Amino acid sequence: MxxxxxxxxxxxxxxxxTAAAATTVAPGVFLxxxxxxAPRAEPVTSKVRWGMLIDxxxxxxxxxxxxxxxxxxxxxxxxxxxxxxxxxxWERQRPRWIREVKLKDNLTDRITTMPMLCQHxxxxxxxxxxxxxxxxxxxxxxxxxxxxTCIGCRxxxxxxxxxxxxxxxxxxxxxxxxxxxxxGCVESCxxxxxxxxxxxxxxxxxxxxxKDGHQAIIxxxxxxxxxxxxxxxxxxxxxxxxxxxxxxxxxxxxGL
Amino acid sequence: MIRNKVMRLFVGFALGLxxxxxxxxxxxxxxxxxxxxxxxxxxxxxxxxxxxxxELIEHQRDITVHEGIRKTDSSIAxxxxxHVRRDAxxxxxxxxxxxxxxxxxxxxxxxxxxxxxxxxxxxxxxNPAPELLEEVKAHAAGMDPEIIEKAHAGMESGSAKQVTGN
Numbered sequence: 001m002x003x004x005x006x007x008x009x010x011x012x013x014x015x016x017x018t019a020a021a022a023t024t025v026a027p028g029v030f031l032x033x034x035x036x037x038a039p040r041a042e043p044v045t046s047k048v049r050w051g052m053l054i055d056x057x058x059x060x061x062x063x064x065x066x067x068x069x070x071x072x073x074x075x076x077x078x079x080x081x082x083x084x085x086x087x088x089x090w091e092r093q094r095p096r097w098i099r100e101v102k103l104k105d106n107l108t109d110r111i112t113t114m115p116m117l118c119q120h121x122x123x124x125x126x127x128x129x130x131x132x133x134x135x136x137x138x139x140x141x142x143x144x145x146x147x148x149t150c151i152g153c154r155x156x157x158x159x160x161x162x163x164x165x166x167x168x169x170x171x172x173x174x175x176x177x178x179x180x181x182x183x184g185c186v187e188s189c190x191x192x193x194x195x196x197x198x199x200x201x202x203x204x205x206x207x208x209x210x211k212d213g214h215q216a217i218i219x220x221x222x223x224x225x226x227x228x229x230x231x232x233x234x235x236x237x238x239x240x241x242x243x244x245x246x247x248x249x250x251x252x253x254x255g256l
Numbered sequence: 257m258i259r260n261k262v263m264r265l266f267v268g269f270a271l272g273l274x275x276x277x278x279x280x281x282x283x284x285x286x287x288x289x290x291x292x293x294x295x296x297x298x299x300x301x302x303x304x305x306x307x308x309x310x311e312l313i314e315h316q317r318d319i320t321v322h323e324g325i326r327k328t329d330s331s332i333a334x335x336x337x338x339h340v341r342r343d344a345x346x347x348x349x350x351x352x353x354x355x356x357x358x359x360x361x362x363x364x365x366x367x368x369x370x371x372x373x374x375x376x377x378x379x380x381x382x383n384p385a386p387e388l389l390e391e392v393k394a395h396a397a398g399m400d401p402e403i404i405e406k407a408h409a410g411m412e413s414g415s416a417k418q419v420t421g422n
Binding site for chain 2: 043177182
């Protein structure tokens with residue numbers, strides 16, 4: 001699958017770890033109603049910020065449950081390998097919203113596995129560089145691509161420090177109603193926006209990880225002090241990957 | 257898939273012309289099989305819809321994508337869900353296939369839409385049936401239209417929860 005042993009990352013990650021020891025999540029102190037499972041009728045607001053905590057110590061080596069669940073949920077497995085492409089080429093270029101990344105500490109040989117996905121930054125570089133405004137940050141913290149205005153220039157892919165975005169190179173013949181996509185646009189993790197907008201509060205990757213008994217992924221509202229994700233973040237030291245860039249990511253890691 | 261339909265229609269047309277076979281081809285939509293056919297009116301009055309349907313959906317598009325509003329009667333998924341017709345086996349016929357709802361007027365008015373290069377042309381649940389998925393994957397490289405059609409059929413009757421736009 002899309003495993004990578006990327007040693008360059010080790011270095012920036014350890015820097016990230018020191019820099020972000022004192023991470024604070026925006027301290028919203030208001031209570032808001034628990035989302036009930038109904039389609040959203042009011043515009044999203046910044047009273048909510050969706051975010052995720054990934055505990056790398058619980059992330060099992062060789063497990064690809066989150067990647068596979070994401071593929072299915074978002075129809076990424078419906079995209080076929082283009083004719084003539086080699087397997088290696090395909091693995092490198094196929095659209096993926098989560099990649100499984102392996103880090104090796106050269107001193108201790110300790111290997112860490114972790115899912116890498118769109119970090120839903122507060123200050124997303126992909127949004128800064130987008131010439132059409134297609135790359136945008138929704139009020140509730142989701143960083144999305146409006147495919148209706150995306151021209152496929154791929155500046156955002158170059159700008160993303162996390163290599164989180166994919167490009168659709170070929171016509172998509174098999175489509176799902178909930179997650180449309182087509183040739184010539186960039187896309188990335190949406191935190192399962194089609195679920196959230198229906199009042200659901202979990203992502204496919206989180207569900208899959210829990211189902212497999214790992215529970216490495218906690219998803220929720222960072223601004224709700226009582227949410228599982230806020231509670232966990234207040235208990236454990238968490239890091240932002242590339243905290244030096246000061247992007248205030250919505251995805252945090254522990255155990256790095 | 258669309259090409260396949262076009263081919264079928266062409267073949268059907270040719271047969272109809274030369275052999276005057278009036279029999280419906282498998283996969284051909286049945287008159288009156290759309291939900292809309294059993295209803296009195298559209299989401300707005302008909303004259304308004306004829307003239308302004310694109311403004312309605314394009315407006316909704318921005319509201320949904322940027323503001324997350326899904327409780328609406330104007331989602332494109334909703335248009336398809338209500339207007340799509342079914343064939344003799346009860347399978348939905350792609351809404352943009354020749355002769356189908358979103359194609360007839362547009363062909364006449366020479367309007368070309370890119371919407372359906374991304375948006376599904378039949379209502380689909382999130383997950384197709386697993387065995388169909390395997391088949392799709394196995395043939396993904398060539399994307400054999402027959403298999404794609406089967407997969408769509410499987411999606412319709414398939415496993416997981418149905419998601420429509422409204």
